[in-house]
Amino acid sequence: MLQIRDLVFDAWGRRFFDQATVTLPKDAKVGLVGRNGVGKSTLFRLIKGEFVPGSGELSLPKQARFGSVDQEHPSTPVPLLDTVLAADVERASLLEQLETADPEHMGEIYNRLIEIDADRAPSRAAEILAGLGFSNADLARPMSEFSGGWRMRVALAAALFAEPDLLLLDEPTNYLDLEGALWLEARLRKYPNTAIVISHDRELLNNSVDHILHLKDGKLDLYAGGYDSFERQLTERLRLQESMRAKIEARRAHMQSFVDRFKAKASKARQAQSRMKAIAKLPPVAAVVEEHVAPFTLPSPERPLPPPLLRFEDAAVGYGGPPILRKLNLRLDLDDRIGLLGVNGAGKSTFAKLVAGALTPETGRFHRSQRMKVGWFHQHQIEAMDPTDTPLEIIRRALPHETEARRRSKLAQFGLGFDKQDTTVANLSGGERARLLLNLVAMEAPHLLILDEPTNHLDIDSRRALLEALNDYEGAVILITHDRSLMELVADRLWLAADGGITPFEGDMEDYAKFVLDRARAAARAPTQVKGEPEPAPPPPPPAKAKVPTGPARRRAETAEAALARASEAVAALDAKLADPATFKDPAKAADLGRQRAKAQAAVEAAEQEWLAAQEAYENLKASAG
Incomplete structure (x- = not known):
């Protein structure tokens, strides 16, 4: 085409x-x-x-x-x-x-x-x-x-x-x-x-x-x-490229050593010239350079709070007129990872404001720990940034008592190098602005992170870095996102905003995807809908039995699998070095590599045991969930 x-x-x-x-x-x-x-x-x-x-x-x-x-x-x-x-x-x-x-x-x-x-x-x-x-x-x-x-x-x-x-x-x-x-x-x-x-x-x-x-x-x-x-094909291609580069460089070095030794000897001059021509014909193979992705810094709360962090009993909230959300009966604990679902206009952002403290309930009872710290990121923060501001000026306001060196170091941890720290917001990419704000809202180690569309400006590798940071974070999370992968890998439980309320969704993301597509087909067939009334969402399909949340076990298994892969890659890299005869020209270096190899193999065995245990726990939990 x-x-x-x-x-x-x-x-x-x-x-x-x-x-x-x-x-x-x-x-x-x-x-x-x-x-x-x-x-x-x-x-x-x-x-x-x-x-x-x-x-x-x-x-x-x-x-x-x-x-x-x-x-x-x-x-x-x-x-x-x-x-x-x-x-x-x-x-x-x-x-x-x-x-x-x-x-x-x-x-x-x-x-x-x-x-x-x-x-x-x-x-x-x-x-x-x-x-x-x-x-x-x-x-x-x-x-x-x-x-x-x-x-x-x-x-x-x-x-x-x-x-x-x-x-x-x-x-x-x-x-x-x-x-x-x-x-x-x-x-x-x-x-x-x-x-x-x-x-x-x-x-x-x-x-x-x-x-x-x-x-x-x-x-x-x-x-x-x-x-x-x-990803699998690219990884294999890069591995082969690096292997080919190493072979060609070894061949180049071997022929160059012959040239260096014999180019001055008349009896070997012809062979030396031949080797020089062969060296010139060797194809250049670029070294594989891994692209670095700065991690996200999401510090966990230092002191846990007594449960619950939040509890709503028959609460309603709005903006002075008819309530947007009503009959809220929900509880949030420190280890909860909530994925908040619902169409635009169903009240997800209103609920985020309520939890963050920007709104208060109009009726009902609402318990909130007085010592709870909340980090709240929402997509409109990026749009509201002053285009003439700079990251350094922003962090000066956030850390007024810190030294300039400490502020610059903090920005570097966020993934904003020295060359970006005095750049105006207008000249930062959307991803750089999102990184800055995400790290800023989490800087005080909140007990609860509310993330409203955090991935809009992040590339795939940055999204993976955010996922890893969220899985290491030990506080509660409320996540609103159109990124299904992030929702599946972070959220342990799903809540659905629909029909003027928020209720638990008894199912996983596959159930919800089916529910959404069925609803879209039904809406396309519907002959009329009354203008001005909120669209009632059909109740989610109840499962045969209540599903056991499998998110923590799944995350543990995935983390263990990733650790095993990293450990195996480390062993493979050391094996490649030990397979090179040139390594043994330096006995001390070879011995050190041998010790590293033994430690790396022990790490592989430990990672393998953890992965087997985590995978078995996850499979058992899935089986019990039906």
Whole structure:
């Protein structure tokens, strides 16, 4: 579908693409991945013709249509459904022609409308809109009544409805809630044409795409499979690359030593010249350089508080009018990891404000430990940052009594090096701003962390670093996120905000995904919905028996598995060094490596025992949960 040959593109004083070449199969679903700032969005702009390459070419089949979601749909008086239907340009043009066509041409127009299934278009558009969170009552509302975030969803709906031959989506889940992300994941799997998706959502890249396009060092490499498969293939490729580099360097060194010894001898001059020519022909193999990802610093509370941290008894909260949430009967303890589910507008952010102390209950009873410290991160903090501020000025206000060296050291721990500390917020990336704020809200070792969409600006490796930090953190967590992978690996229990309340959801994320998709299908079929009334959410499907929370056991097993993999890699690295004859030219170094090898093997055996115990405990817990 898309061919890129020897693409070179320079801009803003740097090279984004350097002889990049790749061919995408027809109808492939491709996840475009790479570190923030490497040029993923730039590639989209090159494909669309907004940028001109320095050399090379990008080619699509003749008359191929491409579509993308570049900005929110404009505010117009046109109804929502008509706005989406207009995205199918051919259908709209045929219907317009039909109004003025003479009788001999009307048959041709009707035949073409039948070919493109024009009669089904309104129901198909309504189904897409329902999946993205719009009600049937919204279909007749003018676009001017929707906020910017909802108009972004309209732009996405229009792109999906038009079904272009090449669909370009840049972080489509960033303006969706979890429910919308789950629906989009299922929709992309069924997309009939080629799609390229820039995303840091691991679940979407595992479940919705069949190829991963990796952008690094100006090159494009295509891998078959989802993201987990890509990681395995990339790891093996880098291992082989490093092994080949070591062999070539050893061969180079061997021939160079011959040249150095005999180039001055007349009897060996010809052989020395031959070796020099052979050295020049050896292919260069770049050393594998691991990209460092700064960890997140989420210190655990020093002193635990007596349970519960929070308790609500028949509580209600709002903003002065009718309550947004009512009949809250919930309890939160120090070791709770709560995943808060629900569509946008169901009251998740209101509940976060209530727990954080920004709102107080209007009725009912509310217990809260007076000594409890809360760290609260919400996505609007990033938007509200002063663009002229700098990280150093921000941390000076947060740590007024610390020395300048201590403040700079703290910023470096956050992943903001010296060169970034005096940079204005306007010139920091979204990921850098998110890192700064996430670390700041956790700096005082809170007993409770409330995280509202913490991953919007983080790449996959940074999301993994956040996950590891959360699994090490020993306080309570309330998590609101559209990142299904993070929700599954952090949350032990799920609460559902729906129908003006918050209640425990008796199921896991797979149950909830099924519930969301079933609800979207039911909403698309519903003939009417009363405007102005909150959409009642059907009760979640009750399991055959109450599920035992398996999150802690699963996290323990995954942590143990990761530790075992690290220990095994350490042994393999030492074995590679000990297999090199050059190592034994230095007996002391060889002996030290042998001692390290013995310690590393002992670490492998200990990690293996822990993994077996953790895995057995997890499997037993899953079996008891049914």
